[in-house]
Amino acid sequence: MTAVRLVDVFSERAFRGNALAVLHDADGMSDDEMLAVARWTNLSETTFLTAPTDPRADYGVRIWTIGGELPFAGHPTLGSAHAWLEAGGVPRTEGVVVQECAAGLVEVRRGADRLAFAAPPLVRSGAVEGEELARVVAALGVAPADVVDAAWVDNGPGWLAVLLASPEAVLAAAPDPVLARGLKVGLAARYPAGARTDGVGLEVRAFFSDERDFGEDPVTGSLNAGLGQWLVPAGYAPEHYVAAQGTVLGREGRVHVDVEDGVVWVGGATHTLVDGVRPSRRRSDRAQPV
Structure with a gap:
């Protein structure tokens, strides 16, 4: 069973921020499966946590909308870091989480009451x-x-x-x-x-x-x-x-x-509002939940 979290980002009050669905342990999922899940949640973004490929990163994340994958997005970065930490993730450097996404490495720091990410360079x-x-x-x-x-x-x-x-x-x-x-x-x-x-x-x-x-x-x-x-x-x-x-x-x-x-830090509150699991995929000719 794989953990699924719905995280509210950028608001101190529940259900007043931006919602994010986070699926843990998503290394085995295909692009088509990720897109299907993102379209099913129908949120602005859904993220999928994976093992990092860069040794400097603490975790990898893929960020999907209903239209496709994004190289970077802000509230998914904070929400994914929140979910990874809440699930027991331990960063290599105390107080700092390093996320690997398609845009590269993004640093997320842990404050007393919120997370904040270092703005990536403008393209x-x-x-x-x-x-x-x-x-x-x-x-x-x-x-x-x-x-x-x-x-x-x-x-x-x-x-x-x-x-x-x-x-x-x-x-x-x-x-x-x-x-x-x-x-x-x-x-x-x-x-x-x-x-x-x-x-x-x-x-x-x-x-x-x-x-x-x-x-x-x-x-x-x-x-x-x-x-x-x-x-x-x-x-x-x-x-x-x-x-x-x-x-x-x-x-x-x-x-x-x-x-x-000279570094722009963007921060906000993060709260898990739903914490559950998704069923393991089963072999079948019929469609199964992913």
Whole structure:
């Protein structure tokens, strides 16, 4: 029997973050089986823990959506590290877990009340201009006058980010699913100093689409990692801040972003809400659960 965990990531309150399904001991599973499980869970991501191939890593992980495999994703990184530790995993270095995924090695550190991952390098950065930016603005139902800046912040999933003039403009965005087809876009805006009493300094939303679907992600670690790598050096955000995400969806995502010695750390709460097992596969001509 193999352990299965459902982990809530990036919220202090249960069922208010982003859900992740984690399957342990998945070395023997094929790509088709992993995809079938990801489509069955129908979550934004499902992860499969494996033995690492790099001797520096503590465990390996494969990250799947209903459309295919991702080289890296944020909330699956924290949720997988949480599940691995909860299952008795002991890291090679105390206080630090090293995850091996398709994008390479990702360091996850253990704090007193949350895990945080070191943002991987961007595979695409730079300004977004001209027709491309105009298309994004129109697709997301954003007023051009509210756009402050835009940049590629892609660390694997393909994120493009737009900085707006106010949190109200972020929350009011009304994407057109047809015009937004094929886009993966994040919106962000800073709150004025003292505007929030809960420590939140940034409002974020993330929209994704593929050939099958369009939707809004509740809380997105990879996007927030890219935002930190762009907004802080550009002077749009301080070195330490908390981003709220999922507000429009009724979630309470809280993403802690800290820049230390040039490294962007992205952290948040993780909680196991369901802990169970999956049955062993049996030989049969009929389909069996995996």
